[in-house]
Amino acid sequence: MSRATVRTAALDGWDGILAGRTTTALAIPERPAPCANPCEATIMAPASSMPLAEFVRFSEDVVRETRDVAIPWLAGVHYDLASLGPIGSAVNSAGKVGTALRRLVDYFALLQDCTDIRLEREDDMASVSYRILDPDIWPRHHDAMFSLGIIGQIIRRGTRGAWDKIEFAFEAESHEMRGDIGKVLRAPCTFGADSNQIRFPAQMLDLALPQVQGPDADIRGLSGEIVAQRRRTPLVERLAQVVFRDLNTHAIEQERIAREIGMSSRTMRRKLAEEGSSFQQVLDECRMRQAVFEFRTRPDLSIAQIALRLGYAEHSNFTRAFHRWSGISPHAWRARLNQTAH
Template structure:
């Protein structure tokens, strides 16, 4: 997978929020490598760099409220056309759906979704690239933006909201539940904000005349055409590995083509679906070793779609040169 990107305007607002909360941005090392807006513009930057920035800033200040507050106060116009579409929305539900539907223009390789039942709605956010970890505080930032949208249309009912985080509680500095003003759970499969479904119908005051839908759809089409097929498939596989059976035909439909066309195009790129699947499984295995030390090798093999522990062990040995157990022990020794 090539270096995944995020819109550089994700860095907007951090200095001003730090200053408002009593920090001197000039004294914070994590900000020293961040160029001013007029120099970086809105061009993409590596997502790993942005995530590393947010993690470093919280480690340095020991203040996990910063990413959350930046998100809660973020200027939606910094999101470009996507922000304009959100600001032109008449309801919370429409604004959130546009944020989710168009998020790929803001950040690569991220699973963000809005799901509803009769009583509740949930917004989930998870970076799919298994090479990016830790990644706790970019989630605080993104959930902060989503919370800003919801709170713009609601005046009551926040006592019925709850948050879930990928990170373990020991990895989050401070009292998260006090910060977000809602109950929190940790060690979840994804970062999630759950709230009453009636919030979606709450009215918003529109602050932009008309959503630039045609411009956004054209940008999405251009983006898809410029992304290698193997990479598009990998993102679907990473999203579904521990949730659904990975079926070639279904994955092909996800990217808008038949299985035959998918195989032909992959061959022209010098790849195959099995190679894409194997690479995703093995990179995800390393991520599981890092983040779920209590799971056995057999449990991880099952999560990755291997029916037999031995099949996973052989595949991992071919890929890395050592057994999964030996690889995990090396990781643990580095941490300790």
């Protein structure tokens, strides 16, 4: 998987919030010059990007240095959506909360790749979940506060500031978040979840949003840009992101994934071969990298439980696969990881 990136516009507004909150030399990452790649779609002006891991590390450093867990949340809640260009215009021009959230989710891949973000509704509750799919980017606790802050901003616009019956869930454990998250969010929180999530009454989706002045939204252009981006992305990358998304939650079935990507399984196998790979190679690599992630983040789980989460019916099969990939057993890898941590 290639290096995940995020638009440097994600850094907008942090300097104002950080002002006066730290005496250390906490620096906001430098922004590269805008990309002048001629293959960029016309609707999205060339924009600079940075490694997603760098932005995540920055958000972690902010909380560690300031000892203020509220900062990423405040950066998201007060974020100027106009900084997102055409996507911000699409969100700001939405007439209802649900429409604004749907547009943010649908076009999020143009802002940050290698991320699973979803808007779902179940009975009388709705939710937006956010999760970075690259298992090598960890810890990734406080960037979630920032992203959920932007989502919370949209909901608050519709409720005119009311904040009732809102719930949060986070991938990280509570002690890893360096503060009283529930007090900051003024809402119940759970930890150790499979994804970062904000849940709210589904009726809020129908709340009207106040009008925000700005450029007209080009929904058709954004949709075309999403299609163009998918076409530019190598099939191995697209397949890996689907596998990382579905590990722990769905059976990894070649036919189903091929349909989702938009081709037959036969065509997918042929195109993967042209890229020098195969479905099984991608699946094995994703499983092994996810296994290391599970070792780091879920020390309470046994090797057998982790094998089951990765889709192995027998943990012995997982042990053999992991040994082929790493040269040592899962038990030895976990022991080495524990020694490093201490």
